[in-house]
Amino acid sequence: MTDGLIDGLYREGEPIADTKAPGVPLAERWSTRVFGGHLVSPNNRRKLKIIVIGTGLAGASAGATLGEAGYQVTSFFFQDSPRRAHSIAAQGGINASKNYRNDGDSTHRLFYDTVKGGDFRSRESNVYRLAEVSGNIIDQCVAQGIPFAREYGGLLDNRSFGGVQVSRTFYARGQTGQQLLLGAYQALERQVAAGTVTTHNRHEMLELVVVDGRARGVIVRDLVTGEIETHLADAVVLASGGYSNVFYLSTNAMGCNVTASWRAHRQGALFANPCFTQIHPTCIPVSGEYQSKLTLMSESLRNDGRIWVPVAQGDTRDPRDIPADERDYYLERAYPAFGNLVPRDIASRAAKRVCDEGRGVGPGGLGVYLDFADAIARLGRDAVVAKYGNLFDMYRQITGEDPYQVPMRIYPAVHYTMGGLWVDYDLQSTIPGLFVVGEANFSDHGANRLGASALMQGLADGYFVLPNTINDYLSAGPFDTVPADHPAVVEAVTSVQDRIQALLGTRGTRSVDSFHKELGQIMWEHCGMERTEDGLLEGIEKIRALRREFWADVRVLGEAGELNQALERAGRVADFLELGELMCIDALHRRESCGGHFRAESQTEDGEALRNDDEFAYVAAWQWGGGDGAPVLHKEALHYENIELKQRSYK
Amino acid sequence: MKITLKIWRQKNAENPGRLVTYERDGVSADMSFLEMxxxxxxxxxxxxxxxVAFDHDCREGICGSCGVVIDGVAHGPQRTTTCQLHMxxxxxxxxxTVEPWRADPFPVIKDLVVNRGAFDxxxxxxxxxxxxxxxxxxxxxxxxxxxxxxRAFEAAACIGCGACVAACPNASAMLFTAAKITHLGALPQGQPERAARVVSMLDQQDAEGFGGCTNIGECAAVCPAGVPLxxxxxxxxxxxxxxxxxxRH
Known part of the structure; x- marks a missing residue:
């Protein structure tokens, strides 16, 4: 480790490597790893306990599959039912390289598109594996009875998503996430009935228990009684989702939070690429101060909707009265090859640019049109209803406007976080026995995720990857029983209780939400769609000041021993206040633009993200620096042996 | 706009609850009910x-977490979820008047929050x-x-919010159970267990204390997902x- 602080903000430590990916040709790595890992015989699996945090696509599919294998699985989630995890809200679809359309798709093409879409900041090994198992996911889901869209011949329908030129997205109207999650949820409930899985609803993980360097359990709070409980196991799986809510306004559900991941980070798990966040181009614009969340309009709408703004600045005419030659279909103009289906990061920045030019529409000029008039004329209204009916209904419900009559207004919003806990090829974090799956890990999407790839990754991790890799770790178990009075357990329980008392005891003047909103504004302004050195430095100072104020002046009413929703939120916001700073430091240190991370100092002449592969072709994995200590950066070099590193082009 | 709210406040399952009145001013018509x-x-x-404690999460009408009875109607005057209802x-x-779901199998936890574990x-x-x-x-x-x-999709769209139970004078969960029976029964993959499924799910529904179905149809009338009767x-x-x-298999 270098002794000195870099920029006064962080230190650099030893580089790290993904040591589990076998050094064989790409296409043989996964099968080689599965064969090379130790197995656990069926009669020994029932002696092994696995804790799973979260029941989204990754957590529910992992819990169900590990239960089917015969392990003792205990599942915790803060919602009242496993079916409510935020995966339920994913709309558009799930990718798989089935090549059912005979349009040249293949495992290699899905791999290629995903690495390129991620702007060459993801691992080749992981992404190739993702593409390899993608077809199995569709098979599995169909067998579970997922009602995917079908053609009249009875076979599965496909559509296109951003950043690709094939149709490989499987969907169930605009409710694909819902249907996939219900399939995984039903598989999980089947294991509950079979006795292999125990579920604890309304329980939130507040600490990870690490004993002798291994993850051995969790401390959870029963959100109904307030009781602090200790649960011990042989391995812990985090499937606790992403951290978009650090921005307060995002498309995530209100409860989505970083706490499980952040607690693990503070216990020693490295946090990778925290600044890689995805701003989704098609969300309903903000309507007022009281706004609590932003609603996504699925990217699938870009298949048929055309995005435009008026050519002239400040044109406030009814959009239907603006003639064609006074409209700027700016994506079709600038990116003729991909048109409205460019990747999300590019579409978002393009929207910001035209709004910055004063050509935005709607209140405050923060919006662009997504217009279906041509699609309705071409396909007929019925066909549009069949494809997008529920999305149109949702839009009308929220805005009070009818998108069949007037164009939708959309604007970018934070949607997904590519960063997350660092994991190796086995999806194991830097704490042995702690595995991380789904959006909570960092591994597959690089600096930008392609549409319909989140569902693919969540289910790949949960159904097919983790159940094949966790055996290797568990084959050394069962590990020694940890007594409930073990110092590590006592310390974890005490720290949770102290924190709750501190939050309740402050009795200050400002509500939890007021802090959360202020943090969100800081993050959006300083660490949002466009980042600069000065802006990030200022953001860090603001976050530090806000964090001090939070602990001195937060007001949380009620008691610890009851359902207390303000207390739940307070703990989550406290962790966001630490994460936000690390995101800014990560964004500051990465002096290049890539994918969703756009540094104003690093752009091409026409304003596209300009990577710096010589200096930054690595994963930035951060180690917790302790209370006031600076975080330590560990670099994992990225090697591209199967894809040529080049500047992305969607023109 | 100016409104008067009468909200059910109840400390926990053991204590009795009561309606408490709150006067509100400056309510925007574009706010969602939950933002209000x-x-x-x-x-x-x-x-x-x-x-006031209330369940909510996605706020886009799909997770099924939210749900309160507004002026006697589950999810209020529009056929949508509470989170998608706007002022x-x-x-x-x-x-x-804002109350929690009222049904014995859905005991109140606090204020407007109820326990819907029976559905799982x-x-x-x-x-x-x-x-x-x-x-x-x-x-x-x-x-x-x-x-x-x-047809399978139409039934599978159920979000498990429990409005059907709250709306039913018998507190029957029939629409919820029927949605899953119909979804899986419409597909070839659901056939092997079709006969056993309906019996075991109905047995569980009875064991949870839900009432019987007398074909009133209030359930489908309030269902935000449009699950058909x-x-x-x-x-x-x-x-x-x-x-x-x-x-029988």
Whole structure:
């Protein structure tokens, strides 16, 4: 480790490597790893306990599959039912390289598109594996009875998503996430009935228990009684989702939070690429101060909707009265090859640019049109209803406007976080026995995720990857029983209780939400769609000041021993206040633009993200620096042996 | 706009609850109903009063977490979820009564929050296809007629919010159970367990204390996901068929 602080903000430590990916040709790595890992015989699996945090696509599919294998699985989630995890809200679809359309798709093409879409900041090994198992996911889901869209011949329908030129997205109207999650949820409930899985609803993980360097359990709070409980196991799986809510306004559900991941980070798990966040181009614009969340309009709408703004600045005419030659279909103009289906990061920045030019529409000029008039004329209204009916209904419900009559207004919003806990090829974090799956890990999407790839990754991790890799770790178990009075357990329980008392005891003047909103504004302004050195430095100072104020002046009413929703939120916001700073430091240190991370100092002449592969072709994995200590950066070099590193082009 | 809220406040399952009146001013028509409650809670917190507890999460009508009875109607005056209801559905000067779902199998936890764990147990009793991970055939091995897939989807759209139970004078969960029976029964993958599924899910529904269905139809009238009432006919059809010994698997 270098002794000195870099920029006064962080230190650099030893580089790290993904040591589990076998050094064989790409296409043989996964099968080689599965064969090379130790197995656990069926009669020994029932002696092994696995804790799973979260029941989204990754957590529910992992819990169900590990239960089917015969392990003792205990599942915790803060919602009242496993079916409510935020995966339920994913709309558009799930990718798989089935090549059912005979349009040249293949495992290699899905791999290629995903690495390129991620702007060459993801691992080749992981992404190739993702593409390899993608077809199995569709098979599995169909067998579970997922009602995917079908053609009249009875076979599965496909559509296109951003950043690709094939149709490989499987969907169930605009409710694909819902249907996939219900399939995984039903598989999980089947294991509950079979006795292999125990579920604890309304329980939130507040600490990870690490004993002798291994993850051995969790401390959870029963959100109904307030009781602090200790649960011990042989391995812990985090499937606790992403951290978009650090921005307060995002498309995530209100409860989505970083706490499980952040607690693990503070216990020693490295946090990778925290600044890689995805701003989704098609969300309903903000309507007022009281706004609590932003609603996504699925990217699938870009298949048929055309995005435009008026050519002239400040044109406030009814959009239907603006003639064609006074409209700027700016994506079709600038990116003729991909048109409205460019990747999300590019579409978002393009929207910001035209709004910055004063050509935005709607209140405050923060919006662009997504217009279906041509699609309705071409396909007929019925066909549009069949494809997008529920999305149109949702839009009308929220805005009070009818998108069949007037164009939708959309604007970018934070949607997904590519960063997350660092994991190796086995999806194991830097704490042995702690595995991380789904959006909570960092591994597959690089600096930008392609549409319909989140569902693919969540289910790949949960159904097919983790159940094949966790055996290797568990084959050394069962590990020694940890007594409930073990110092590590006592310390974890005490720290949770102290924190709750501190939050309740402050009795200050400002509500939890007021802090959360202020943090969100800081993050959006300083660490949002466009980042600069000065802006990030200022953001860090603001976050530090806000964090001090939070602990001195937060007001949380009620008691610890009851359902207390303000207390739940307070703990989550406290962790966001630490994460936000690390995101800014990560964004500051990465002096290049890539994918969703756009540094104003690093752009091409026409304003596209300009990577710096010589200096930054690595994963930035951060180690917790302790209370006031600076975080330590560990670099994992990225090697591209199967894809040529080049500047992305969607023109 | 100005409104008067009468909200059910109840400390916990053991204590009795009561309606408490709150006067609100400056309510925007573009706010969602839950955002209106957020603002109320901020004001209560500022005054040192405990905020109102209510379940919510996605706020886009799909997770099924939210749900309160508004002026006697589950999810209120629009056929949507509470989170998708906007204040433009109300008029200046309105008095709005807000209560939790009322049904014995959904005991109140606090204020507007109820325990809907019974729904999970009904699913665990048979609301699935028994296929282990890795055991699936090629997705195109079994074509499914589009009409069947669409019908399955329509029933599978259920979000599990519990409005059907709250609306039913008998507190029956029939629409919830029937949606899953219809979804899986419409697909070839659901056939092997079809007869057993309807029996075990109904047994669980009864064991949870839900009332019987008397075909009133309030459930479908409030269902935000538009699950059709005819799913209950399908359930009854499947149940009758399952009782014919030769058809029972």
């Amino acid at each position: 409650l957020d603002v109320l809670n901020e004001d209560l917190t500022a005054k040192g009063e405990e905020p 433009r559905s109300f008029a200046d000067g309105d008095t709005i 147990r009904i699913i665990a009793a048979g609301g699935f296809v028994s296929v282990n991970t890795g055991a699936a055939p090629e997705a195109h091995a079994t074509p499914v007629p589009k009409v069947d897939a669409d 005819e799913t209950i006919s399908q359930l009854n059809f499947d149940l009758r068929r399952s009782m014919t010994p030769s058809r």
